Amino acid sequence: MxxxxxxxxxxxxxxxxxxxxxxxxxxxxxxxxxxxxxxxxxxxxxxxxxxxxxxxxxxxxxxxxxxxxxxxxYRNFKSTVSDPDRHEAYMDVWSAMYAFQSIAK
Structure with a gap:
């Protein structure tokens, strides 16, 4: 997990x-x-x-x-990530999963 x-x-x-x-x-x-x-x-x-x-x-x-x-x-998880490098890494994951949403069955 x-x-x-x-x-x-x-x-x-x-x-x-x-x-x-x-x-x-x-x-x-x-x-x-x-x-x-x-x-x-x-x-x-x-x-x-x-x-x-x-x-x-x-x-x-x-x-x-x-x-x-x-x-x-909080109402938005992404806004609670204060470390800029961590935030960028998490946004990469968010973006990958957003893209995956369009092809997921």
Whole structure:
């Protein structure tokens, strides 16, 4: 799952925790994981396309995501993204999905 917030972009996946109790939360930018999960122990590198990653309790991930939804107080998400580089990247995603809308079935 990709999760875009106004100050972080995360990829959240199940990468083989045998207990099923944790998820792997990944980010491309330093600080993105910690903004939502301040206590996370971040691993840097690892030879994959996501530079930052942390194993986080599945229930904590669900709670943080639910709280983020409960706390929405804006009418337009794009206008809440204050970092210009992040805003531009998010607009690229928005544009790609807008184009996809015209061909989606």
């Amino acid at each position: 990709w999760l875009f917030t106004n100050n972080s972009f995360l990829s959240i996946v199940d990468k083989g925790d045998p207990s099923g109790k944790t998820l792997l939360v990944r980010a491309r930018c330093a600080g993105d994981i910690e903004r939502l999960f301040p206590e996370a122990k971040i691993q840097v590198g690892g030879g994959t396309d996501y530079r930052y990653r942390a194993r986080i309790d599945r229930e904590e991930v669900a709670t943080v995501m639910a709280d983020s939804i409960r706390n929405i107080d």
